[in-house]
Amino acid sequence: MIISYQYRLKPNYEQRCRLNSWLEKLRCQYNYLLADRFDWWENNRNYVNSCPLVCSIAEPREQPEYYKQKRSLVQLKQERPWYKDIHAHVLQDMVKRVDLAFSRYIKGDKNGKRSGKPRFKGKNRYRTIGFPSIKPDCVNNNHITFPKLGNIKFIQHRPLPDGLTIKRALITQKADGLYVTLTLEDKSVPSLTVDIQPTEENSLGIDSGLEFFVACSDLTAVKLPKFYRQSEDKLAKLQSKRDRRKLGSKARRKLNQKVAKLHQKIARQRKQWHYEIANQLLDKADVLFVEDLKVSNMSRRNQPKQGENGTFLPNGQSAKSGLNKSFADAGISGFLSEILPGKAEKAGKKVVKVNPKGTSQHCAICLNRVPKELSDRWHSCACGASMSRDINSAILIKKVGLGVRLTIKRKSSDNKKRRSQRSVA
Numbered sequence: 001m002i003i004s005y006q007y008r009l010k011p012n013y014e015q016r017c018r019l020n021s022w023l024e025k026l027r028c029q030y031n032y033l034l035a036d037r038f039d040w041w042e043n044n045r046n047y048v049n050s051c052p053l054v055c056s057i058a059e060p061r062e063q064p065e066y067y068k069q070k071r072s073l074v075q076l077k078q079e080r081p082w083y084k085d086i087h088a089h090v091l092q093d094m095v096k097r098v099d100l101a102f103s104r105y106i107k108g109d110k111n112g113k114r115s116g117k118p119r120f121k122g123k124n125r126y127r128t129i130g131f132p133s134i135k136p137d138c139v140n141n142n143h144i145t146f147p148k149l150g151n152i153k154f155i156q157h158r159p160l161p162d163g164l165t166i167k168r169a170l171i172t173q174k175a176d177g178l179y180v181t182l183t184l185e186d187k188s189v190p191s192l193t194v195d196i197q198p199t200e201e202n203s204l205g206i207d208s209g210l211e212f213f214v215a216c217s218d219l220t221a222v223k224l225p226k227f228y229r230q231s232e233d234k235l236a237k238l239q240s241k242r243d244r245r246k247l248g249s250k251a252r253r254k255l256n257q258k259v260a261k262l263h264q265k266i267a268r269q270r271k272q273w274h275y276e277i278a279n280q281l282l283d284k285a286d287v288l289f290v291e292d293l294k295v296s297n298m299s300r301r302n303q304p305k306q307g308e309n310g311t312f313l314p315n316g317q318s319a320k321s322g323l324n325k326s327f328a329d330a331g332i333s334g335f336l337s338e339i340l341p342g343k344a345e346k347a348g349k350k351v352v353k354v355n356p357k358g359t360s361q362h363c364a365i366c367l368n369r370v371p372k373e374l375s376d377r378w379h380s381c382a383c384g385a386s387m388s389r390d391i392n393s394a395i396l397i398k399k400v401g402l403g404v405r406l407t408i409k410r411k412s413s414d415n416k417k418r419r420s421q422r423s424v425a
């Protein structure tokens with residue numbers, strides 16, 4: 001089992017200066033190595049259809065991959081002796097980050113999902129120093145011993161758990177100071193694979209939507225918190241005040257810091273709230289069924305609609321933009337994919353993803369199809385069922401999780417309508 005603990009660091013003036021200089025040096029080298037990768041990539045690819053038939057081919061340069069770039073660190077320290085100040089493992093960790101950013105852009109991660117083009121890091125944009133290995137006994141008496149940096153004071157707001165070994169450490173520069181993240185490993189506890197059979201009693205269906213953050217199959221629901229919207233006015237005021245200040249001035253820098261702190265506050269409010277909700281949900285049941293959401297699909301932009309004379313007609317994007325903002329504000333995807341499963345694993349419980357197909361279009365009581373538009377927020381069926389749309393979906397998600405199959409049968413009247421439409425067309 002691997003867990004991480006984060007503490008606030010309190011370095012003295014000298015240590016802070018040294019950390020800042022490390023970050024700046026690492027940033028420069030990061031940009032240099034990334035540029036080297038791009039350079040090779042641009043010079044060694046060619047479109048098949050634009051390759052001339054007769055051309056002289058120069059010997060291609062060796063590809064700058066991870067090990068080659070790692071070996072180049074030796075030369076770097078000879079040419080630029082000030083890099084000797086940085087611990088070797090920290091430099092290697094930086095090379096690893098270049099490798100990761102670039103290979104995710106070219107090849108994609110283990111699921112084949114490609115990330116965007118890695119960007120060069122501007123001033124103060126390189127914020128983490130990674131120690132891929134650190135001595136297990138580095139923590140004692142409110143101080144952490146880092147190689148080359150020495151003892152740095154930290155605020156131990158909660159004790160480290162016994163019986164775990166410290167594997168890695170990460171120093172991060174945040175808006176309100178420096179933090180250290182310690183990664184702890186417990187070899188005696190293998191990653192928990194809980195085998196609980198879901199039944200009617202011990203399981204709970206959870207639907208996440210726009211009206212409610214989560215709606216549960218036990219007829220309870222939690223409203224969206226909207227932390228970002230609460231602070232939106234304050235943020236806008238601060239930002240416009242900042243934009244009136246001169247570029248590079250001290251006043252502007254201070255206002256920038258205030259903006260960053262406000263963003264940090266919003267993120268922290270949301271995170272704490274997520275953990276509270278996760279605990280509440282896990283208290284209710286042993287197996288949680290959640291829908292397998294694709295939020296990126298949901299917040300995609302609408303297709304533009306064009307009229308006959310070439311003018312653009314309203315396509316509902318402005319309403320959807322408001323919706324997207326609410327989605328992002330709620331942070332639902334992070335909650336369902338990280339926080340809830342993480343908490344469940346610690347509690348020895350299980351989160352199961354369910355295909356949400358049809359769960360909004362059927363009745364939870366009689367399982368008949370009751371078509372609804374996105375704007376219809378109430379579910380009422382001929383069988384007498386009448387409840388909020390989200391609660392209806394939550395009950396259905398539970399039923400699907402327990403093995404009920406929803407058949408998407410079209411009513412004969414629907415078919416007739418389609419047929420007549422087709423014949424008209």
Ligand SMILES: [Zn+2]
Pocket residue numbers: 363364365366367368381382383384385
């Ligand atoms: Zn019904």
